[in-house]
Structure formats: C-alpha cells, structure tokens
Amino acid sequence: GHVSFRVGIWKAIDAGYSSIDHLDGFIEGMVPGIDSLDEQKTGLFGIFVADRADTTQTRKLMTALRTHNVWVVPTQALAERWLAPLPSEVFERGQEMKYMKQEDLTAWVASKKSMMANAAYEPAKAAAYVKLRRRLIFECQRQGVGLLLGSDAPQVFNVPGFSIHHELNYLVNSGLTPYEALRTGTVNVAKYLGKSANTGAVKAGYVSDLVLLSGNPLDDIWQTRNIEGVMLGTEWLPKSWIQGELKKYAKR
Structure with missing residues (x-):
C-alpha cells in the first residue's frame, strides 16, 4: 500500500x-x-x-x-x-x-x-x-x-x-x-x-495461465511484447483474437 x-x-x-x-x-x-x-x-x-x-x-x-x-x-x-x-x-x-x-x-x-x-x-x-x-x-x-x-x-x-x-x-x-x-x-x-x-510457474498440475511469445525475453526483455497467444486455463486466445479486440479500442 x-x-x-x-x-x-x-x-x-x-x-x-x-x-x-x-x-x-x-x-x-x-x-x-x-x-x-x-x-x-x-x-x-x-x-x-x-x-x-x-x-x-x-x-x-x-x-x-x-x-x-x-x-x-x-x-x-x-x-x-x-x-x-x-x-x-x-x-x-x-x-x-x-x-x-x-x-x-x-x-x-x-x-x-x-x-x-x-x-x-x-x-x-x-x-x-x-x-x-x-x-x-x-x-x-x-x-x-x-x-x-x-x-x-x-x-x-x-x-x-x-x-x-x-x-x-x-x-x-x-x-x-x-x-x-x-x-x-x-x-x-x-x-x-x-x-x-499451483501457480506462478510452468509445471505439471499447475494452473495453465500462460503467455506464448515469439521471441526469448531472457535475451531481450522487450520480447514480452511479441505475444502469439494467451492460455487462460483451458481457453486459448490466439494473436488474431487479441488484435481484433484491440482494434475495438483503438481511436487513431
């Protein structure tokens, strides 16, 4: 706080x-x-x-x-x-x-x-x-x-x-x-x-909330921006879906 x-x-x-x-x-x-x-x-x-x-x-x-x-x-x-x-x-x-x-x-x-x-x-x-x-x-x-x-x-x-x-x-x-x-x-x-x-790491049996990147952020932290998709539990949100949602909010 x-x-x-x-x-x-x-x-x-x-x-x-x-x-x-x-x-x-x-x-x-x-x-x-x-x-x-x-x-x-x-x-x-x-x-x-x-x-x-x-x-x-x-x-x-x-x-x-x-x-x-x-x-x-x-x-x-x-x-x-x-x-x-x-x-x-x-x-x-x-x-x-x-x-x-x-x-x-x-x-x-x-x-x-x-x-x-x-x-x-x-x-x-x-x-x-x-x-x-x-x-x-x-x-x-x-x-x-x-x-x-x-x-x-x-x-x-x-x-x-x-x-x-x-x-x-x-x-x-x-x-x-x-x-x-x-x-x-x-x-x-x-x-x-x-x-x-059961959270905070990629392990068998853990909650599968994951972000898939196209590059390695251990080499370049900016690679976290290159998101290919997001896994929320058992639901996969592909890059195309994410970009589509972002377009709804873009004004310029």
Whole structure:
C-alpha cells in the first residue's frame, strides 16, 4: 500500500505492511530531519528532497524490509514516464496511446507539464532522483527484498497492459536480469499470495495461465511484447483474437 508522510517508512515497516507500492516513503525516510519539513515541499514520492537523502541508510532500509517480509511494487514506470525530465511529446506519441480516451491523454499531458513547471522542479535533480530509485530497486533485488510487478496503470502515460512491458524494461535498466524481472510478475506473485503450490510457474498440475511469445525475453526483455497467444486455463486466445479486440479500442 501507500505510506503516508506522517507515518513514514520506518513506522510503516514496523506496523506490519505486507507490501509497499511506488517505493513510497523510501527516499523521505533517508532524508535527515524529514519530520521538520512540510509534506508539500517534499514532492511526489520525495522527488524534491532526493538530493538530501543519506544513501548510507540504504542497507538499514533493505534489512528492515527483508526482516519484516515487506514486499515492494516499484512502479518505476511512474517515475520514468511522469517525473523524469523528458518532454510529454516523447510519450504522447506512443502507439499504445490510441487505446486511451482523448480526455485522459490530455489530462496526462497537463499533469506532466504541471510537474515540470513546478518552481521546485529541476531537471538535473529529477534525473538524479530517477537514478536513485533505480539503485533502490537494484538493492531490493540484491539484498533479498521481494519485488512484485506493477505499473499503477492507468496513470500518467501508463496504458493498462502495455505499461507492464515498460515496467519490465525499467526493472532491467535498474540492474535486474530479464529472468529476475520476469519473476516479479510470476513466481514472486504466487509466493506473495501464498499460492506457490499451483501457480506462478510452468509445471505439471499447475494452473495453465500462460503467455506464448515469439521471441526469448531472457535475451531481450522487450520480447514480452511479441505475444502469439494467451492460455487462460483451458481457453486459448490466439494473436488474431487479441488484435481484433484491440482494434475495438483503438481511436487513431
């Protein structure tokens, strides 16, 4: 879930959160004197105070998360597509945007431009913030903190379905191997939900929810986009059917 500013990451961990989304509270929790700051001045997920973060606290944070078995859903796509210092046009032209309502796309563009127009927003610091998030994601993986796949769609420039492919790529860019990234949406999910006995892996007797790809995502994580079909239990959904359904939603 989310971590409110008044609670903070350390109390949230001690309170027994089972999962935390967005790395919420991570950066703020590493900023000395954070309790004396106005919440509104810290920015979304700590973007305006990231340059003050004491990164020597990273190990302490990872140890606390691991010890309390708190799982993390990074939703790095939010940071890379909304908060990073890239113009909205970069994402607005994405092929998947044709599946969104025009009013939603317009709102996303306005939201990103509003963020970048904030007096506290500095492109260089925003870029460093995104890199710090990548480092925290990598440290979660390296130090045994469970990671789960999620993009928080539909959010700014995160189209449902399509955004998961971006998220996988951002996880790899953060230092995970493609194999580790794929586990965040398969094996790890089953483990988190307590369903490892029959889901989350390709094994005899397991639930047969499968995605068939035309390429190997272990070589290139973007191969997850090349879907030939989906198996839902005993029902096979071929590529032709999937494309037909997508056409119903395309506007441009």
